[in-house]
Amino acid sequence: MDKIIIEGGNTRLQGEVTIEGAKNAVLPLLAATILPTQGKTILRNVPILSDVFTMNNVVRGLDIKVDFNEDQNEVVVDASGDILDIAPYEYVSKMRASIVVLGPILARNGHAKVSMPGGCTIGSRPIDLHLKGLESMGAKITQFGGDITATADKLKGAHIYMDFPSVGATQNLMMAATLAEGTTVIENAAREPEIVDLATLLNKMGARVRGAGTETLTITGVDQLHGTEHDVVQDRIEAGTFMVAAAMTSGDVLIKDAVWEHNRPLILKLKEMGVEVTEEERGIRVKSDTAKLKPVTVKTLPHPGFPTDMQAQFTALMAVVNGESTMIETVFENRFQHLEEMRRMGLHSEILRDTAMIHGGNDLQGAPVMSTDLRASAALILTGMVANGTTVVGKLTHLDRGYYKFHEKLANLGASIKRVSEA
Numbered sequence: 001m002d003k004i005i006i007e008g009g010n011t012r013l014q015g016e017v018t019i020e021g022a023k024n025a026v027l028p029l030l031a032a033t034i035l036p037t038q039g040k041t042i043l044r045n046v047p048i049l050s051d052v053f054t055m056n057n058v059v060r061g062l063d064i065k066v067d068f069n070e071d072q073n074e075v076v077v078d079a080s081g082d083i084l085d086i087a088p089y090e091y092v093s094k095m096r097a098s099i100v101v102l103g104p105i106l107a108r109n110g111h112a113k114v115s116m117p118g119g120c121t122i123g124s125r126p127i128d129l130h131l132k133g134l135e136s137m138g139a140k141i142t143q144f145g146g147d148i149t150a151t152a153d154k155l156k157g158a159h160i161y162m163d164f165p166s167v168g169a170t171q172n173l174m175m176a177a178t179l180a181e182g183t184t185v186i187e188n189a190a191r192e193p194e195i196v197d198l199a200t201l202l203n204k205m206g207a208r209v210r211g212a213g214t215e216t217l218t219i220t221g222v223d224q225l226h227g228t229e230h231d232v233v234q235d236r237i238e239a240g241t242f243m244v245a246a247a248m249t250s251g252d253v254l255i256k257d258a259v260w261e262h263n264r265p266l267i268l269k270l271k272e273m274g275v276e277v278t279e280e281e282r283g284i285r286v287k288s289d290t291a292k293l294k295p296v297t298v299k300t301l302p303h304p305g306f307p308t309d310m311q312a313q314f315t316a317l318m319a320v321v322n323g324e325s326t327m328i329e330t331v332f333e334n335r336f337q338h339l340e341e342m343r344r345m346g347l348h349s350e351i352l353r354d355t356a357m358i359h360g361g362n363d364l365q366g367a368p369v370m371s372t373d374l375r376a377s378a379a380l381i382l383t384g385m386v387a388n389g390t391t392v393v394g395k396l397t398h399l400d401r402g403y404y405k406f407h408e409k410l411a412n413l414g415a416s417i418k419r420v421s422e423a
């Protein structure tokens with residue numbers, strides 16, 4: 001098992017960092033490559049992450065040809081010809097995002113069997129909105145032995161109102177609707193930039209998706225889709241993670257090719273604290289002096305609200321700002337576990353249901369800590385940079401799902417950090 005070891009206390013990150021293609025964009029984009037019956041689909045700017053290898057295997061499991069040219073960050077998928085319609089437990093259990101292959105397989109084959117994704121440490125992660133939406137399009141859904149089976153001779157366009165703007169459910173239903181008979185309207189749809197990226201790919205494939213990025217999507221079904229080429233959108237959460245890293249180390253960092261519009265809620269909150277964030281030709285520059293930063297209150301919300309995927313990292317920033325900050329996590333029911341680990345480093349915080357009070361500004365001490373989920377891992381590594389002494393972060397399988405060469409990028413910016421393999 002690998003470990004990351006950080007010597008913290010006087011880290012000041014300076015320099016430039018490049019970010020990868022977005023994990024949360026490329027996973028649904030790979031699911032969309034199931035849909036075309038003619039031609040190849042080429043995805044570029046694909047990040048080299050364990051979740052991408054997993055999703056590639058889910059698609060390969062459908063007897064679809066998937067080639068990942070890592071040197072070029074490029075995936076080529078050829079889904080022409082007959083495909084299978086079962087997404088096996090061995091992959092779905094590894095990555096619950098695999099559930100978004102359900103809609104595309106069903107739309108293409110009229111039958112799909114996908115293992116029921118389990119929950120995870122941050123929440124129970126139900127998929128009721130996915131299934132309810134597909135049923136309203138005429139699918140018959142049964143659940144048995146841990147599998148979901150969906151059948152529909154031909155999906156029909158429907159008017160769907162989503163109780164919650166679920167990202168995954170929006171993606172599943174949008175993809176299913178591209179080959180349905182008639183028009184589908186999805187109200188209260190998710191508005192994340194990754195939804196826009198998926199709609200862009202689908203329209204390049206010949207689909208007719210309108211309204212992506214707004215709360216109402218309109219999809220007019222077509223008979224078939226064809227292959228195309230597409231560059232995966234930049235990872236706004238990786239970019240945001242480095243913005244926070246710069247802010248909490250009194251740093252001066254240029255995050256190259258970061259997209260201001262995709263990070264507005266985070267950027268405006270950083271500015272409210274007193275962090276200098278400026279848009280430059282080559283990306284977004286973040287400068288700060290932590291001694292001058294003010295505590296803030298943050299509430300996570302679906303986009304365009306403050307992203308839940310930046311919550312853990314932002315609490316690490318709150319930990320170094322003098323005074324009492326408040327973090328309210330409204331999206332997931334159990335996403336404060338990193339605060340328990342930060343307590344071992346001397347952070348004082350109280351958690352009451354969805355609200356964490358962070359008493360920032362006290363000295364923190366390095367300690368061995370355990371990561372419980374992807375963003376918690378990043379938050380603990382960032383905290384290790386500002387804690388005095390040595391911090392050791394284990395269970396890096398979480399980190400490797402969503403960050404490429406994270407420790408190397410931080411080391412290039414001046415952090416004293418290394419990754420060691422332990423027998």
Ligand code: EPZ
Pocket residue numbers: 023024025027097123124125126127128129130131164165166167168169308309331332333374375402
């Ligand atoms: C996506 O997960 C992201 N994952 C998550 O990123 C992200 O935190 C989340 O969206 C919210 O932005 C990928 O894109 C692969 P949801 P998803 O469906 O689609 C409830 C990371 O760190 N819900 O929007 O699973 C659910 O319980 C990961 O990169 C239902 O109740 O998120 C949760 O409370 C973590 N019923 C809320 O909605 C449903 O049918 C948000 O879930 C579906 C969801």
